[in-house]
Amino acid sequence: MRFSLTPEQEMIRKVVREFAEKEIAPLAAEIDQTCEFPRVNVEKMVKLGLLGIPFPQEYGGAGGDHLSYAITVEELSRACATTGVICSAHTSLACYPLYAFGTEEQKQKYLVPLLKGEKLGAFALTEPNAGTDAASQQTVAILDKDDYVLDGSKIFITNAGEADIFVVMAMTDRSKGTRGISAFIVEKGTPGFSLGKKEDKLGIRASDTRELIFENCRVPQENILGQEGKGFKIAMSTLDGGRIGIAAQALGIAQRALDETIQYVQERKQFGRPISKFQAIQFTLAEMATKVEAARLLTYRAADMKDRGENYSAAAAMAKYYASEAAMDVTVKAIQLHGGYGYTKEYPVERLMRDAKITEIYEGTTEVQKMVIASSIIK
Amino acid sequence: MDIIVCVKQVPDTNEVKIDPKKGTLIRDGIPSIINPEDKNALEAALRLKEAYQGKVTVLSMGPPQAEVALKEALAMGADEAILLSDRAFAGSDTLATSYTLARAIEKIGKYDLIFCGRQAIDGDTAQVGPELAEHLNIPQITYVRDIKVNGSTIIVQKALEDGYAVVKSPLPVLLTVIGELNEPRYPSAKGIVDAFRKHEITFWTAADLNVDKARLGLDGSPTQVVKTFTPTNDRSAEILHGDLDQVVGTLVGKLKAKNLV
Numbered sequence: 001m002r003f004s005l006t007p008e009q010e011m012i013r014k015v016v017r018e019f020a021e022k023e024i025a026p027l028a029a030e031i032d033q034t035c036e037f038p039r040v041n042v043e044k045m046v047k048l049g050l051l052g053i054p055f056p057q058e059y060g061g062a063g064g065d066h067l068s069y070a071i072t073v074e075e076l077s078r079a080c081a082t083t084g085v086i087c088s089a090h091t092s093l094a095c096y097p098l099y100a101f102g103t104e105e106q107k108q109k110y111l112v113p114l115l116k117g118e119k120l121g122a123f124a125l126t127e128p129n130a131g132t133d134a135a136s137q138q139t140v141a142i143l144d145k146d147d148y149v150l151d152g153s154k155i156f157i158t159n160a161g162e163a164d165i166f167v168v169m170a171m172t173d174r175s176k177g178t179r180g181i182s183a184f185i186v187e188k189g190t191p192g193f194s195l196g197k198k199e200d201k202l203g204i205r206a207s208d209t210r211e212l213i214f215e216n217c218r219v220p221q222e223n224i225l226g227q228e229g230k231g232f233k234i235a236m237s238t239l240d241g242g243r244i245g246i247a248a249q250a251l252g253i254a255q256r257a258l259d260e261t262i263q264y265v266q267e268r269k270q271f272g273r274p275i276s277k278f279q280a281i282q283f284t285l286a287e288m289a290t291k292v293e294a295a296r297l298l299t300y301r302a303a304d305m306k307d308r309g310e311n312y313s314a315a316a317a318m319a320k321y322y323a324s325e326a327a328m329d330v331t332v333k334a335i336q337l338h339g340g341y342g343y344t345k346e347y348p349v350e351r352l353m354r355d356a357k358i359t360e361i362y363e364g365t366t367e368v369q370k371m372v373i374a375s376s377i378i379k
Numbered sequence: 380m381d382i383i384v385c386v387k388q389v390p391d392t393n394e395v396k397i398d399p400k401k402g403t404l405i406r407d408g409i410p411s412i413i414n415p416e417d418k419n420a421l422e423a424a425l426r427l428k429e430a431y432q433g434k435v436t437v438l439s440m441g442p443p444q445a446e447v448a449l450k451e452a453l454a455m456g457a458d459e460a461i462l463l464s465d466r467a468f469a470g471s472d473t474l475a476t477s478y479t480l481a482r483a484i485e486k487i488g489k490y491d492l493i494f495c496g497r498q499a500i501d502g503d504t505a506q507v508g509p510e511l512a513e514h515l516n517i518p519q520i521t522y523v524r525d526i527k528v529n530g531s532t533i534i535v536q537k538a539l540e541d542g543y544a545v546v547k548s549p550l551p552v553l554l555t556v557i558g559e560l561n562e563p564r565y566p567s568a569k570g571i572v573d574a575f576r577k578h579e580i581t582f583w584t585a586a587d588l589n590v591d592k593a594r595l596g597l598d599g600s601p602t603q604v605v606k607t608f609t610p611t612n613d614r615s616a617e618i619l620h621g622d623l624d625q626v627v628g629t630l631v632g633k634l635k636a637k638n639l640v
């Protein structure tokens with residue numbers, strides 16, 4: 001067992017880090033305040049091909065691996081967690097199901113522009129009354145001649161206001177339970193499809209999170225993804241991969257909090273010396289660093305398992321569960337070690353703490369990760 | 380248009396610290412980078428290729444680790460990369476470096492343009508580019524900050540201390556470029572993947588080149604480093620304290636004593 005990246009993965013890290021520090025980080029505090037979606041960051045990521053890393057080049061992807069993708073989300077999130085989730089939701093939640101379950105025509109029509117970055121993607125499973133209990137879908141899709149007619153609403157959809165292509169779950173046959181759920185590709189601007197207001201959030205504030213409303217929305221029959229009734233499976237397998245992205249986002253946030261704190265404690269003087277000289281501070285730093293490293297290993301392992309074609313579902317759940325709690329813990333400690341300054345917007349650590357919280361919630365709460373892990377243990 | 384870009388791998392001097400006791404650079408664990416102005420050179424070459432077609436070859440002399448720098452150049456969009464690596468090249472000064480690069484360029488054969496950075500951030504001599512042009516017996520324009528191609532001639536702006544000169548030259552020509560010239564692109568993710576999975580780096584040793592062995596490496600380097608030292612600052616400062624009139628009086632007295640006022 002060798003815990004080292006390949007030269008290719010090392011270069012991805014080096015380049016994305018430099019890019020994120022120079023191009024993405026300077027905007028992070030400002031968009032946290034204005035909540036303005038960073039379109040310019042999307043354009044810059046597209047130039048580097050960061051919105052399609054783990055997909056084949058024949059579809060417009062970079063042809064890279066999932067570990068490189070995880071490193072990319074980590075480094076983006078280290079600079080700006082909002083930008084990290086734009087990349088992650090687009091890649092893992094929209095591109096992946098199209099790549100894994102789409103027909104060749106669907107891939108050419110929808111996946112290629114997504115991977116080239118000409119279009120942005122979103123994924124819509126959650127409903128007001130179907131969160132953790134995602135199987136209780138109330139949005140329906142009824143086949144009428146050549147179209148499915150969608151009615152219902154989705155809530156908390158990442159990238160919603162900016163996306164062009166949506167993967168949407170809806171009930172096609174209520175009598176079949178989860179086997180009655182199907183996945184659809186819905187384009188922005190389809191009549192009957194509208195957006196609700198943008199959520200005002202604690203963290204990742206410039207990420208565009210909205211309600212989707214479907215009223216008599218006709219989607220061509222050929223836009224069903226996979227077969228009728230396969231939607232729940234598609235959603236669950238999509239989320240398995242997405243959790244690697246969110247674990248990586250949490251890791252990037254935690255790493256940044258650690259980096260900021262290491263620097264701060266060596267500069268801040270109290271009792272006539274840098275506070276880093278106090279063992280209580282050193283011990284806290286040691287705890288933070290260990291958690292970050294453990295989160296990294298779990299995250300990279302899950303990505304590597306995916307690359308090697310192994311079953312990574314439980315590994316991804318462990319990575320997301322651990323990395324998100326680590327991010328929360330490390331960012332809270334980062335504020336503590338910054339003292340009163342850390343509580344102000346003079347320093348980035350308060351933003352990091354607010355950004356960290358979401359990683360324990362979306363793409364399955366911590367409780368859901370534990371359910372996934374437990375079900376892999378107790379069969 | 381066939382373009383050769385000479386790139387040197389250098390320690391990231393932003394990260395280099397000086398050993399306070401020995402006065403030497405601490406190179407351990409310092410990341411290596413492409414010499415910054417060589418990235419500007421590569422960017423210029425890539426833009427010309429995009430505008431006029433052709434091929435961009437990157438050439439470096441250095442230890443095997445310099446492969447990483449060439450992979451990055453490939454990831455940015457270079458078509459081919461050649462690394463000159465041999466123990467016989469070790470200890471080269473600028474003369475031996477430029478001689479070796481020149482023989483390699485002769486082996487490559489066809490070229491319209493050769494790009495170098497103005498200077499390397501470690502060696503800092505700015506000699507390799509001009510020497511290389513002399514070895515190859517082609518014109519050179521240094522400190523280039525703008526480039527226009529017009530058929531088989533090139534028109535560039537050459538930076539001067541207080542302005543710039545517009546210089547025209549036939550091709551082939553060697554240009555050394557400065558940071559002002561452009562903003563180097565980031566390698567794309569696809570470029571990085573291709574650099575590692577699709578491109579091979581060509582390695583040449585002394586045996587692959589038509590060279591006079593006596594002109595290589597340490598033996599071929601007339602420059603002798605006698606001693607390196609960190610300059611000391613012997614100047615001292617005096618700060619005057621007290622009430623303003625008194626301080627001004629003392630200051631004027633001191634300046635007069637030194638015949639400065």
Ligand SMILES: Cc1cc2nc3c(=O)[nH]c(=O)nc-3n(C[C@H](O)[C@H](O)[C@H](O)COP(=O)(O)OP(=O)(O)OC[C@H]3O[C@@H](n4cnc5c(N)ncnc54)[C@H](O)[C@@H]3O)c2cc1C
Nearest residue numbers: 123124125126131132133156157158209362363364365367
């Ligand atoms: C900013 C943001 C972005 C999002 N982006 C997307 C997106 O792009 N696409 C999408 O489809 N969804 C998205 N979501 C939705 C997100 O995935 C859900 O919020 C999440 O799954 C939890 O659902 P809920 O909010 O309904 O909470 P609930 O399900 O109501 O859960 C409330 C609490 O109860 C716990 N709980 C529930 N059931 C159990 C149980 N059986 N055992 C133990 N504990 C339980 C939960 O863990 C949680 O702590 C996003 C949410 C947010 C806030």
Ligand SMILES: Cc1cc2nc3c(=O)[nH]c(=O)nc-3n(C[C@H](O)[C@H](O)[C@H](O)COP(=O)(O)OP(=O)(O)OC[C@H]3O[C@@H](n4cnc5c(N)ncnc54)[C@H](O)[C@@H]3O)c2cc1C
Nearest residue numbers: 385440470472473476495496498499502503504505506507
């Ligand atoms: C006094 C002195 C003594 C030295 N002694 C030694 C020694 O004993 N051992 C030793 O190993 N080194 C030694 N060096 C370093 C060596 O001379 C230089 O590293 C090398 O010749 C390049 O010169 P430079 O770094 O000044 O490059 P510059 O002339 O500043 O570089 C200009 C441009 O030339 C090109 N270029 C330069 N070097 C290369 C290269 N290797 N491959 C491709 N392109 C290149 C690049 O485009 C670069 O931007 C010495 C340097 C000096 C000044």
